[in-house]
Amino acid sequence: MTMTSDPSMDTIQDSARAALVLEDGSTFTGRAYGATGSTFGELVFSTGMTGYQETLTDPSYHRQIVVMTAPHVGNTGVNDEDPESGRIWVSGYVVRDPARRVSSWRARRSLDEELVAQGVVGVSGLDTRALTRRLREEGVMRAGIFSGEALFEEGPGGRVRERPVSDLVAEVKASPRMAGASLAPEVSTGEVYTVEPSGEFAGGVPVATVVAVDLGIKAMTPRRLAERGVRVVVVPQRSSIEEVLAVFEGLPEGAPRGVFFSNGPGDPDAAEHEVGLLREVLDRGIPFFGICFGNQILGRALGYGTFKLGYGHRGINQPVLDRTTGKVEVTAHNHGFAVDAPVFDGSGGPAVSTAPHGGGRYGRVVVSHVGLNDEVVEGLTCLDVPAFSVQYHPEAAAGPHDAAYLFDRFVGLLTDPGVWPPRLVVPDGPVPGGVGASDGAADETVADETEEKH
Structure with missing residues (x-):
């Protein structure tokens, strides 16, 4: 035709x-x-x-x-x-x-x-x-x-x-297909580099040190963390767990530290090295945050599958429900694959499932963010290990700033791990019998704190 x-x-x-x-x-x-x-x-x-x-x-x-x-x-x-x-x-x-x-x-x-x-x-x-x-x-x-x-x-x-x-x-x-393509090695940095705390935190002691694994990282992402006082050490996709842990050597005992996986191209089903590296991170209890490709890698590390979307989400006007606040965010997307994890339970509320990998060794997981156009998984939160991720781009380059609070959530996880996991909230109140639903007032507090961060 x-x-x-x-x-x-x-x-x-x-x-x-x-x-x-x-x-x-x-x-x-x-x-x-x-x-x-x-x-x-x-x-x-x-x-x-x-x-x-x-x-x-x-x-x-x-x-x-x-x-x-x-x-x-x-x-x-x-x-x-x-x-x-x-x-x-x-x-x-x-x-x-x-x-x-x-x-x-x-x-x-x-x-x-x-x-x-x-x-x-x-x-x-x-x-x-x-x-x-x-x-x-x-x-x-x-x-x-x-x-x-x-x-x-x-x-x-x-x-x-x-x-x-x-x-x-x-x-x-005759050209290559996207399905099955491992492309992160082609776009990742070849050398380690550091983004120091900026703004009011410039020149001071970092509030935390984060190793960012570059799977195709956007420049604005480490800047968003640096603006919050975090020292970000960006490492290549090929990095081993030993190389990641080496970044933390010399830090004072108990100094906050974490790992971040960035966005990037390719099929998450082909990202075997990245999945193995993240499991090493989760096994050590190191706080983790992932964006976009990083969300898919977390899904695979937990044992869930991924699948290719018909035509994907790409733009800066995608509505997403954050189940930890009950609020709808307008967000920036660029993904053609999604995580296959339970979104709803039998009553239509958020499903809490046990991560399939390793006989459930990573505990319970909830889909914390849902795309409102097609109910695609847009975020995962682990309830028994300190890890979470979102499928979209909170760094807002380009795009709206509705999701900037996620960087605050990560810093909070690094500096005050006792607050984890966040409670779930739905528009009409706490999820009945769900995670964190034991006290309505507590749920209101979580919502109020997130409102201030917006």
Whole structure:
């Protein structure tokens, strides 16, 4: 099937033409945007209206072609302050209507110039609404963008012609799938580095020391911890438990310490090293917090399965219920996989299950955060070991600040472990017979404390 987003595209000069080809044979034609050539990846869409620079530089988008559902992209250009890593990680970029000029005093160059400079192949002028609807109906799939010499070939009589769609589809089908891909090693830091406490805590004794395992970490995440007085030592994905524990050597007896697993790309089912490392952390009772990929790794370490979502959650406007406060947060998401853990009990309340791994040695677990669009697991809280995680991005780069309190919750776990685990609250009051439901006043206190942190 061939879909052309705009009849005027037929008049585009050959040098400007570009095609987006899906593995099912669907073809969308448009105009080359950014670098020309060919690129391949899993085709996904992001619903964010802002924050395209943070999206492009998020390592979690490694080996993915990103479709922006917002129709107008690029008006604020590119600056040197907002990147979430040292490079653009998306494998391709698809927009409807790129800005013709930059309109921001912070901009240093245009988005198109940045894409060209970093060799990112893109396409514009597509009907991104039709494309997004197709992905929602059929699910994400592999795709390729072709422009310049990659789109054309020499035909009979030496005449240049567009390559047959069947040839382009064959190239797309030969590209790697996301399922089964271990990608964190490709995006992780190669060297250990430290982010010291900042703001009012700068120069003082850290309130805690945290080892952050970089599975594709966004730059804002260690900054959020540093703003709360935490010294963050970022280590490579390949790190062993001995290397993690070595960071804590020399700390005073009883000094707060913890481990953090970051966001990152790939299939959690392929993350065997990361799962093994986290079990070593849990076995030692070291407080743990995970974000996004880190949430999936915690789920697997506890013995739950993971599965691939039909088209994933990607954007900065996703509603999530935090069952420890009974409040709904608007949150930033970027995930195509989810944890398969019990969400509801027989009465429709939060299910408390025993972690399957190791005969239940990690005790009870509750799904602490639930996606309100599809009831997907968006957070896990361990009730008998000091560990929790969320599937979304509380660092708010880009995105809302509703979930920033999670960093406070982690610091509280590090500095006052006696407060763990947090009680569960539902909008109408404590969960009957559930975790922490023994005293309604206590539940109100938890809610009030979290309100102050917001």
